[in-house]
Amino acid sequence: MWAVKYASVVLITLVTIAGIALPLSPSPQSWLEFPVIPGLEEKARNIFFHVPTAWTTVLAFLVSMYFGYRYLKTRDLEYDLKSVSSAGLGFLFCILATVSGAVWAKFNWGSFWNWDPRQTSILILLLIYGAYFALRSALEVAEKRAALSAVYAIVAGLTVPFFIFVMPRMMSGLHPGAQGDSSGSGPLFESGMMAANMRVLFYTSLLGFNLLYVWLLNLRLRIARIDAGLLDYTKGE
Amino acid sequence: MSAVTKTMAVVVKDVKSEIRTRYALNALVMFVVTAVAVILFALRGDTPSTVVLAGMFWVVVFFTGMSGLSRTFVSEEERGTSLTLQLVASPGVVYFGKLLFNVALTLTLILGVTGVYLVAFPGFVIQTPSIFFITLFLGSLGLASAATIIAAIVAKAGSRGTLYPVLSFPVVVVLLMTVMNATVKALDGDPLSSATVDFLVLISYVMVMTAGSYLLFDFVWKD
Numbered sequence: 001m002w003a004v005k006y007a008s009v010v011l012i013t014l015v016t017i018a019g020i021a022l023p024l025s026p027s028p029q030s031w032l033e034f035p036v037i038p039g040l041e042e043k044a045r046n047i048f049f050h051v052p053t054a055w056t057t058v059l060a061f062l063v064s065m066y067f068g069y070r071y072l073k074t075r076d077l078e079y080d081l082k083s084v085s086s087a088g089l090g091f092l093f094c095i096l097a098t099v100s101g102a103v104w105a106k107f108n109w110g111s112f113w114n115w116d117p118r119q120t121s122i123l124i125l126l127l128i129y130g131a132y133f134a135l136r137s138a139l140e141v142a143e144k145r146a147a148l149s150a151v152y153a154i155v156a157g158l159t160v161p162f163f164i165f166v167m168p169r170m171m172s173g174l175h176p177g178a179q180g181d182s183s184g185s186g187p188l189f190e191s192g193m194m195a196a197n198m199r200v201l202f203y204t205s206l207l208g209f210n211l212l213y214v215w216l217l218n219l220r221l222r223i224a225r226i227d228a229g230l231l232d233y234t235k236g237e
Numbered sequence: 238m239s240a241v242t243k244t245m246a247v248v249v250k251d252v253k254s255e256i257r258t259r260y261a262l263n264a265l266v267m268f269v270v271t272a273v274a275v276i277l278f279a280l281r282g283d284t285p286s287t288v289v290l291a292g293m294f295w296v297v298v299f300f301t302g303m304s305g306l307s308r309t310f311v312s313e314e315e316r317g318t319s320l321t322l323q324l325v326a327s328p329g330v331v332y333f334g335k336l337l338f339n340v341a342l343t344l345t346l347i348l349g350v351t352g353v354y355l356v357a358f359p360g361f362v363i364q365t366p367s368i369f370f371i372t373l374f375l376g377s378l379g380l381a382s383a384a385t386i387i388a389a390i391v392a393k394a395g396s397r398g399t400l401y402p403v404l405s406f407p408v409v410v411v412l413l414m415t416v417m418n419a420t421v422k423a424l425d426g427d428p429l430s431s432a433t434v435d436f437l438v439l440i441s442y443v444m445v446m447t448a449g450s451y452l453l454f455d456f457v458w459k460d
Contacts, residue, residue, distance in 0.1 A: 072456050127407040134403050138394045144460075148390050151453045155386055155408060158449045159442075162411040166438055 005215045011208030018201055019048040046104045048201060052209035054097040057125060058164070060090030060213060065157045068150030080146035081228065083153070084136065085220040089213060091129040098122050117170075121163035128156045240330055247326060247334025251309065252341070260312055261305040265346055268301045273353050284360045291420035294361075295413055298350055298380070302343060303402045306384040309335045310392035319392075323459065332454040336385045336447070343377035343384075364426030368419060372432070375439040376416040382443055383409045386450035389457045412442055 067083035070076075101119065102112040113119060135152055139145035238246070255261060276293055285293075313319040322331055351373070354361045363369045384405060391401045419435040 072453075124407050124410055127410075131404045131407055134400060135390070135394060138400055144393065147456050148393055151386075151457050152390055152404060154453060155383075155446075155449060158445050159408055159411050162438070162442065167411070167414070170434060170438070 001215065001218050004211050004218075008208055008211035008215050011204055012212060015048050015201060015205040015208055019045050019205070043104065043108050044198075046100060047198075048205040050097060050100040050104055051202070052206045053093050053100060054122065055206060056209050056213050057090050057093040057097050057122075058160075059210065060086045060093060060217075061125070061128075061153075061157065061160070063217075064090060065153050068153045071146050071150050075143070077142060077146060077228070080142075080150070081221060081224045082217075083146075083150060085217055085224055087129060087132055087153070088220060089216055091126075091133070093213070094122065094126050094129055098126060117163075117167045121167060124163060125160070132156070240327075243326055243330045244333045244337065247322075247331060248337045248341075251334065251338040254312075255338075255342075261308040261342065265301055265305040265342075266349070268304050269297060269346070269350055269353060272297045272300065273350075273357050277357060285358075287360070287424040288421050290354070290358060290361050291417050291424055294350065294354055294420060295376075295417050298347055298376075299406075299409065299413060300402070301346055301350070302380055302384060303405055305346070306339055306342065306381070307388040307391055307401045309339055309385070310388045314392045328455045328458045329451060331458060332385070332389075332451055335389075336381060336450075339381035339385050339388075340378055343381045344374070347373050347377050361424070363423055365423045365429065367429045368427070368432045369423035371436060372416050372419040372423060372439075375436060375443065376412065378443045379412040379416075379439055379446065380409060382446040382450060383412065386446075386454065386457070389454065393457065393460075408446075412439070415439055415442070 064083045064086040067079045067086065071079035071083060101122065105114060105116075105119070106112045109116075132149060132153060136145055136149050139148060276297075310319075313322060326334075355363075387401065387404050387408065391404060394400055415435050415438045419432045419439075422432050422435075
């Protein structure tokens with residue numbers, strides 16, 4: 001796990017320095033030159049931080065759902081610990097994605113919140129995480145809490161594809177790939193609008209954030225195991 | 238008995254018990270009347286646009302449903318009858334029985350709200366009945382399918398009253414956005430073909446929710 005830890009720290013530091021302070025054009029004429037995406041300009045630097053956090057949010061949710069499913073199959077509370085640890089991280093990354101997106105929206109679209117379909121989806125994801133933890137805190141017995149919260153995570157997860165794939169394309173929005181977008185459909189990095197250097201940095205950042213998630217998940221899991229062990233100990237088991 | 242007759246037996250049991258106690262129905266009627274009265278006070282004789290009317294229609298339906306639909310499972314827990322039901326019927330039968338009962342309850346509720354809206358709001362004129370009634374039907378199927386599984390979860394949890402809307406909202410928000418969209422089209426008099434996309438989203442929502450809930454219901458129902 002130490003390799004994951006150092007790799008994530010090194011990669012994210014590299015991305016932060018390169019994304020903010022290095023020229024990314026193929027043959028830069030000046031320091032800080034940035035490959036221009038029409039309509040985004042310099043503000044596109046946020047893409048290295050906002051998109052990976054949003055991606056990690058969804059990844060954490062899927063991992064949480066998967067371990068919830070494993071719990072229901074095996075009734076092993078270890079899977080519940082994994083599920084809830086991942087959900088906690090997903091909540092954290094969800095807040096980061098919402099805030100970094102809102103700040104970007106302020107400077108690019110004029111206001112912090114525009115009810116763009118993707119902003120709506122991230123808000124709903126925040127609500128799902130909030131409801132998940134509200135449900136968990138309402139349940140006392142560990143087995144019942146694990147089973148019911150796993151079922152809720154899966155039921156809520158069933159609606160997520162609607163937000164990711166259906167809503168943004170049905171409604172008009174401001175993110176790339178929305179209905180009525182003149183540059184075609186699909187996110188930026190699919191439509192070839194990102195320069196090669198940018199793409200490399202973007203995928204590096206994605207990898208860095210994923211490794212950060214794996215490391216943090218491992219940390220949380222170890223703490224959760226100790227907590228569960230202490231609880232058994234005080235009960236006299 | 239086949240599974241279908243067993244399912245119908247659960248529905249009949251619930252309908253009978255509802256008619257005898259009026260556990261949910263009285264509260265639902267009063268909730269609709271109160272909510273519409275509050276909206277009318279707030280508007281002070283103003284004529285709202287079709288977008289606002291369609292939105293408020295589903296807001297009333299959502300919150301009324303949230304106050305009544307959880308009763309199907311909560312009443313079993315409160316009366317202590319859920320163990321008997323676990324003994325006499327398989328989880329699938331119970332799930333579909335409760336689902337059908339909730340669909341019937343939601344349809345009644347939505348038709349009731351429609352009647353109240355037609356009387357209370359002069360601007361609420363259904364210009365394309367086909368869109369409107371298909372939306373009502375699919376909307377009540379979707380609302381009931383999401384509400385049933387969440388009611389089953391909430392009935393097993395301690396704090397029932399406050400938790401239900403909190404858990405339901407993120408799950409039904411896709412449905413609400415789509416039915417609001419389609420209702421605006423019905424009120425504006427758009428042709429039936431313009432709402433095809435909304436209907437497809439609603440149908441896939443109902444299918445996904447029902448199939449998922451059916452598969453997961455076992456884990457909730459059995460302690």
